[in-house]
Amino acid sequence: MSAMDREDMQILLARIDERVKDIQQDVKSINDSRKCQGHAVKIKFLERMVWGCTSAVALLGLRSLFEMMKR
Known part of the structure; x- marks a missing residue:
């Protein structure tokens, strides 16, 4: 690839990025x-x-960890 090709590619990439x-x-x-x-209501409900x-x-994980430490 010549230097001119690289410059052309960089210009094209810059134009694509802008678009x-x-x-x-x-x-x-x-x-x-x-x-x-x-x-918005559906998204809030899903969240x-x-x-x-x-x-x-998380609570189940903490409970099982607590039970393991108890023994």
């Missing part, structure tokens, strides 16, 4: 402007379920 960033910003603005209350399951697993 990807622009697309990401556009998608973010669309998502921010079109928030659905129903989806609570995950945290509940995580805390239950």
